[in-house]
Amino acid sequence: MFHHLFSFKGDINSFKKGICKLLAVLILIAFVFSCKKEKPASENDKSLEPQQLIKKITTELAGADSISNFVNALKNLSLTKEEVSDGVTVFAFLNDEVPITSVMVKDHIVKGSLNHYELHNKRTFTALSGKELKVSRIADTIWVNGVQVGGKQIIYNDDDAVHTIKSSLSSTTTNDELHTTTIEVTVWDSSKWSITNAKGETASGATVNLYASQADYARGKVAYSGKTNTAGHAILKRLVNGRYYIEAIYGNKTNTFRSTAEPNNGFYMGYAISGIFQSDTEVNTAAKQNNAAPGNFKWVDLNNDGVIDGKDYYGLPYESTLTISALTRKTEVSIGFLNNKKP
Secondary structure, three states, rough: HHHHHHHHHHHHHHHHHHHHHHHHHHHHHHHHHHHHOOOOOHHOHHHOOOOHHHHHHHHHHHOOOHHHHHHHHHOOOOOOOHHHHOOEEEEEEEOOOOOEEEEEEHEEEEEEOOOHHHHOOOEEEEEEOOEEEEEEEEEEEEEEEEEEEEEOOOOOOOOOOOOOOOOOOOOOOOOOOOOOEEEEEEEEEEEHHHHOEEEEOOOOHHHHHHHHHHHHHHHOOEEEEEOOOOOOOOEEEOOOOOOOEEEEEOOEEEOOOEEEOOOOOOOOOOEEEEEEOOOOOHHOOEEEOOOOOOEEEEEEEEOOOEEEHHHHHEEEOOOOOOOOOOOEEEEEEEEEEEOOOOO
16 A cells, blocks of 8 residues: 555656756747747838939949940839839940830849859749740850859849849840850951942852961861851851951852962951942052052052052951850941952
8 A cells, every 4th residue: 555655646746846957848849939030021121212223333333334324224224112022133235326115124134132153954934024044054164044144143132133244135035045255257358349349249058268367377277167048147156255267159259369379477468448439539549559440359468558569468257246245246348359340
């Protein structure tokens, strides 16, 4: 009997100890939560007013001359509180000659402040204008709708992030090919010149060769080569940045007229094309040269002595162009004969 009594008392004591421990834990939890302060309403909603945010961004970009056109358009943009409540990411494109509307600006703004590392491959966004944007990424190189982003963001904080991009997104789609460094050469056949065709006609099927230097041309070392399409454009993509010298050939027609059969000191020399004679009046007022007639090439008078001769030879090819990283540089060349009237 005594054994059962003591056993019962022991159970009561154990139960009491368990209750005490539980109460202690509950009191501790209550104390911890009581120490936490609720954020005031102003901290829970700390996003800036739309015009404050726009002013903040444009002030931060005040010295960014290469995107000044976009920044000026952004200053006049009206946004709603809802559009900026989570911050914004802006893709500011480099200056060009196209007027920028408010809709175009909204094509380049998405909700949320996103840094370079958050622009994941195949991630999609809807711009404030409703335009769909898609990110493509290879290592640290990023494109949005095919347009290359210029390195890491130039601004990043809780309210806003700004990335520069090479060109406007407004005319792009999520299916666009990734932009690479490209040269587009339009080839004109000057042998088909007429009064109504001042440059002649575009040449389909012409070969366009790019050389890294005039010395490479003399060695026959072609850097890139392509053919013109039906519109007369040769589009050479994925180029290494730099200056390229242009040779265009179609049959016996060319833009390089060598003065000798072999290179001289590692270079071919010859006349440089400055245009096509359009009239007898232009012929009579130009430097004196052989085969001067409307429709024929006009040569550069290098020494300005009024006479085209051996003293006016340039290194060939004369025409060249400089690439723009991740963009397309467009240029034109004319091909023909030394005398288009008597090929």
